Amino acid sequence: MARLTVVVSQGQSANPKKRALEEEIVTSLLFEKGIEVTVVPNLYDLKPDGTGMLCLKGISGNFVIASWLYPRAAHWVLDRNGVKGQFGKTLLRHEDEDDEEFGEGPPSLAEESASEDVIGPRDVPSRHIYCLDLRAYETAGPYVDEIKRIANESTVQTVDLMGFLGGNQASAEQTARFLDPAPGNVHSTANGSEKNEISGGNGHEPFDLDLVGGAQTDDSGGESADATTLHNEPLRIDEETGRRWYPVIDFSRCTNCMECLDFCLFGVYGVDRFETILVEQPDNCRKGCPACSRVCPENAIIFPQHKTPAIAGSPEVGGAAAFKIDLSKLFGAPEGLDAAVQERDAELVAAGRDAVGMSVGIPKRQQDKPDGPKDKLDNLMDQLDDLDL
Amino acid sequence: MSANELVFMMGKFEARFPTDRLYAKNHMWAQPDTDQPETYRFGFSAYAVRLLQDIYFLDWIRDAGEALQERQQVGGIESSKAESDLYAPFTGTLTEFNPALLSDPSAINIDMYGAGWLFKMAGTGTSLLNPQQYLEHLQDAWKVAERTLKGQFND
Numbered sequence: 001m002a003r004l005t006v007v008v009s010q011g012q013s014a015n016p017k018k019r020a021l022e023e024e025i026v027t028s029l030l031f032e033k034g035i036e037v038t039v040v041p042n043l044y045d046l047k048p049d050g051t052g053m054l055c056l057k058g059i060s061g062n063f064v065i066a067s068w069l070y071p072r073a074a075h076w077v078l079d080r081n082g083v084k085g086q087f088g089k090t091l092l093r094h095e096d097e098d099d100e101e102f103g104e105g106p107p108s109l110a111e112e113s114a115s116e117d118v119i120g121p122r123d124v125p126s127r128h129i130y131c132l133d134l135r136a137y138e139t140a141g142p143y144v145d146e147i148k149r150i151a152n153e154s155t156v157q158t159v160d161l162m163g164f165l166g167g168n169q170a171s172a173e174q175t176a177r178f179l180d181p182a183p184g185n186v187h188s189t190a191n192g193s194e195k196n197e198i199s200g201g202n203g204h205e206p207f208d209l210d211l212v213g214g215a216q217t218d219d220s221g222g223e224s225a226d227a228t229t230l231h232n233e234p235l236r237i238d239e240e241t242g243r244r245w246y247p248v249i250d251f252s253r254c255t256n257c258m259e260c261l262d263f264c265l266f267g268v269y270g271v272d273r274f275e276t277i278l279v280e281q282p283d284n285c286r287k288g289c290p291a292c293s294r295v296c297p298e299n300a301i302i303f304p305q306h307k308t309p310a311i312a313g314s315p316e317v318g319g320a321a322a323f324k325i326d327l328s329k330l331f332g333a334p335e336g337l338d339a340a341v342q343e344r345d346a347e348l349v350a351a352g353r354d355a356v357g358m359s360v361g362i363p364k365r366q367q368d369k370p371d372g373p374k375d376k377l378d379n380l381m382d383q384l385d386d387l388d389l
Numbered sequence: 390m391s392a393n394e395l396v397f398m399m400g401k402f403e404a405r406f407p408t409d410r411l412y413a414k415n416h417m418w419a420q421p422d423t424d425q426p427e428t429y430r431f432g433f434s435a436y437a438v439r440l441l442q443d444i445y446f447l448d449w450i451r452d453a454g455e456a457l458q459e460r461q462q463v464g465g466i467e468s469s470k471a472e473s474d475l476y477a478p479f480t481g482t483l484t485e486f487n488p489a490l491l492s493d494p495s496a497i498n499i500d501m502y503g504a505g506w507l508f509k510m511a512g513t514g515t516s517l518l519n520p521q522q523y524l525e526h527l528q529d530a531w532k533v534a535e536r537t538l539k540g541q542f543n544d
Contacts, residue, residue, distance in 0.1 A: 013446045013448075013467075015445060015446060245450075287450045288450040288462050288464075288474075307465060307472050307473070307474055326471070326472060326473060327440055327441070327471045327472070327473035327537075328473045328474040329537065330416075330440065330473070330530070330533070330534050330537060331415050331416060331437070331473045331474065331475060331476060332414065332415035332460050332476040333460075333462075333474055333476065334460060342458075342460070342461075343462070345458075346457075346458055346461040346462075349456070349458070350455060350456070380533070380536060380537070383533050383536075384533055384537075387529055387530060387533060
């Protein structure tokens, strides 16, 4: 039967609560048929050529990744590392999220073509990557339920793709399944195999979608199906990861305007052979500095570990996605373009270079911005500014 | 209130500030280091700790020896109630982080004015406030803090 890989990306800190949730999810999934669990260190910190990333690259077909990052952030970190796929729609949402919003993350390619300026990601295969945010719930239950739902959905899709796109003649049974993929309908009577009985509602032919470290599919018959589908140890990738800090571009938002390229003076950005913006030298980025993200007109630049939800890749810009109160402003944080310039100057000086202030790479759009009437937020900001922290 | 401390009411909570030291506007206390001249030891004031509550994660993004501008980010903190970036209290050079906090930041809650100190910085310290001036600064800061807290809760 088709397998679904579930990757658990560990939190950066050794916060016992976080570890406990990760392990609870791993344990709950270990005896689920058709699900293989892999544990990697924090996705964002994985080196491009390290074991963890190689393992992720080795996954073919759909997979689920649960991380302490916003789904958008996780998706585009993977994309940048060549682990590409469609944004899998998950029914998980944060406990405090509005009911109207369905799913998370960027719109599908079809929806997003509405905005002509957006360049969109390239070479995206049809498989789906489901990113789950471990900050949404405190218990494993909702994650495990959602993963089972995805596993079910994935298995059905896999049969469809393999049977028809693979170029093989579809059997009458496959056709019947395609037309009505309800679990009850897949129970085979044509070959009377025990396999289908053992694997229950997901009983399809054993397609090998196998993954790095996954167990071999047993083709010898139905008698040992349990042994092939139950794993009681997850694959654990122990990669020495130092903390990394670099921007990630959301290509469902990016319009290739190059303002980030102009603004960053540390050579993080470049263009590829299609003249498309690219995070060329991620490790040139200055730790803690999110300045380019503040100048991006489309909010397409994500710093997954930044405290501000809008910069860390929350689904809605300025939405109610803050899980904790951010007190940075009260502890002296500067704001907006001033913040970006100050952050950049600080990094320039730290690197032994001269501060440039507003003189280099400041987006022109700021100059044309009309002065609208002040709203409540503006007034609060003014008060904070007056405080002279 | 004892003779060697000042009290500021954060709602019903009494935040206490020892008068044997100076304060920075970003809610850190500063005490001249006994060993090195022109070097201050910094820690969170009771006001900051009350806003944060139980601290369980502290991260520094700078290294000892680095020169910092006032309000340049030095790290971040996560607590049971909030998270915040942390900024340099004045312009100077970072000389040392409290090594004891790296594995367990709970000393900040237990002993914020002693063992829970954060870091040391070398600098002139002319921008620091005396306890009375800090209390005056809190009068305004608290009003905005209240509104910020309410605003974020109601979002």
